[in-house]
Amino acid sequence: MAEAIPLDRAAMAARVARDIPEGWIVNLGVGVPTQVADHVPLDRDVIFHSENGILGMGPAPTPEQFDPWLVNAGKKAVTLKPGAALFHHADSFAMIRGGHIDLCVLGAFEVAETGDLANWSTDSNDKTPAVGGAMDLAVGAKRVWVVMEHTTRDGRPRLVKTCSYPLTALGSISRIYTNLAVIDVESKGFVVREMIPGMTREALQNRTEAKLHLAATTERLS
Amino acid sequence: MAEAIPLDRAAMAARVARDIPEGWIVNLGVGVPTQVADHVPLDRDVIFHSENGILGMGPAPTPEQFDPWLVNAGKKAVTLKPGAALFHHADSFAMIRGGHIDLCVLGAFEVAETGDLANWSTDSNDKTPAVGGAMDLAVGAKRVWVVMEHTTRDGRPRLVKTCSYPLTALGSISRIYTNLAVIDVESKGFVVREMIPGMTREALQNRTEAKLHLAATTERLS
Amino acid sequence: MIDKRCHVAEALKDVSDGATVMIGGFGAVGQPDFLIDGLVEQGARDLVVVANNAGWSRETGIPRLFDLGRVRKIVCSFPKNSPAFDDLFRVGKIELEIVPQGTLAERIRAAGAGVPAFFTATGVGTQMAAGKEVREFGGKTYLMEEALHADLALVEAWCGDRWGNLSYRGSGRNFNPIMAMAARLTVAQVHETVDLGGIAPDEVVTPGLFVNHVVDINGVARHG
């Protein structure tokens, strides 16, 4: 069997995009989650929300479209699709907290087998703590997915029994997309839905702290 | 001395209007309070708020101006002045509850010497109870004045020690305009500022349940 | 393609008996009477209606629901001038929960905003405080009020598009935008359907994510 080749970030974003059906209202966190939008086919009507007051966000502008007064939550210039709406922060987080966002995709440091999320602070003292809208999104969206590398750069698992970093929210994550696998978070814990070609259950478990359950059928992740 | 002639409703409304300075944001209750707007000079910039979502309300429309989709809190057709704004009920009551309305003028059944207000229910069973926005206005506006007849039709005082009708709010009224007098509500109780010509302190006290205090100077009400 | 435009019968087909139904409007303005007539046709009974008034004219709207015996209870700030309501109320055939208008608006907004409860000074020391938690903040007394959710919101807007974006006319916003946020299913009647972008981004009052169905009361046949 050939060595398993992890997905790159674009492939991870593309994989997430495949699971977003037409009609959903979607909020994307900064980093890889933001790239998800680029992989949703143009003919699939998905409406992107940005917590700084935009519904119906379009892609990055061409130089002609550029408006310095229109940025997304990552402070990057964006465009508006026809049908877009603008509003203030209290209304925007009413949408989030009130359960009106179908999906939020976030990056993470760690996800626990209970669905607990840690994605805002590594608690080291050399960084400024900053939470942004992550805690609100994690508790408010109808479903919250994480996209992240399966392990840290030095090989430490990010799918854990209990988060070691400060929590963002309890039990909020229902699905994780990594560079190695797609994993659902169910009442029994992590359930592997897909693995990259060449990956074995044992090799994946070696990179995962918490116990992995295999779904009835595990698909090939690509 | 000639017999004291009580003010009619138009004169009561006109008297209230004289005390409203330029620049105030004012909400007027239904009935005599609504008439106050007609007595504010056109060159005095007073901005009228209506709890159903209007700031900058103008007078009743001419037939040409009539728009069935634009009514005030009393469900009467109104107009908008240049500079008007439209908003929804939660925003409108945020203005009220948040202390952004300078003055609210309400009608009342009774006002107690503590400033307690009873203006929404006489608690008799043959009427449908209905409170509208009175309780919110009474606690939220920066100042709340009452305009009402000094006594009921059968001569019972409306300025009382303790309200006999169900309360609208505690300690919220700071001034009362009646057909006989202008009375401030202070920590010591009712203080008479103005009386109609021919009215005596004794005659006014006879029509008032709670004790009346005389201000240092009592002006002539007209 | 997202297309929320539909016929009233389709929009209301899943309403259950016993549903809590928010109905927009203040006086005669912003009342979704076309949708209420649709609800009459649909047949749901034993409804709890949340509305500022208990209807306005007798022939249509909320009073028609009353006259047909479809309403078990109304949550309302000002149920005056509604003979249909009075007739039922006087003989004890309808339940009434009176809520101060601002508290009603904020409870509805709270439901839409994911806030289960909040504090307000409105009603302190009055009958409205009965059974409610009282608490001091900064030396002032407040009541705790809970969010008011609904199964269905019927709202009236002026323009709508296929994403469900809405704009309003005159004083027609009133309770409509907040009720649209607070229900599991929101149906809007509109006077005009416009293309996406026909309501400018700055002028959308109710963004489409709050709306499930848009019923054009003039041009229902327009879409297909």
Place this chain on the structure above:
Amino acid sequence: MIDKRCHVAEALKDVSDGATVMIGGFGAVGQPDFLIDGLVEQGARDLVVVANNAGWSRETGIPRLFDLGRVRKIVCSFPKNSPAFDDLFRVGKIELEIVPQGTLAERIRAAGAGVPAFFTATGVGTQMAAGKEVREFGGKTYLMEEALHADLALVEAWCGDRWGNLSYRGSGRNFNPIMAMAARLTVAQVHETVDLGGIAPDEVVTPGLFVNHVVDINGVARHG
């Protein structure tokens, strides 16, 4: 005649040392940098700043207040990418209160709306819950959060009129409309001053009753 248009120095003359100052903006959009420069000139010290970010570019805006040692504390959701803040924070010369962005927005809105406290699910089970009342509604756990008031709000809008009505551009609303509601004194910088009615009634985002002064950053000389 109500005329809220004025020069920045006049608008800010009464700001006291120790004031709590809300400053609008999200990233570089909607930051009232002209007014912050005015606050630098005005001289108030020992300020508590409430803002989503701890400034953006170093030369102007909030970081300039930091560099001049004017800020005692910042209440903020995302103080990243601000070297001026980092320099003070690492040496313990500034206090930081981190608030989740949605809780920050709702606490500000609550202050403006006369709601002293509300419940939210945000932060349950996290560090943000420390010291806060926890309570169940409908079987779910929530934290109680209190309103966040300010002495002064500095906001940026696009158009303003003499009554203080404001409209915004693009994503420039963000925290500006709610901060305008929450302060005892609200000063707005605008890019354009229009006649009354120049902002249509349906398009006013911040009604003038929330605004005390309007400073036109282009045409200050226009009024007089």
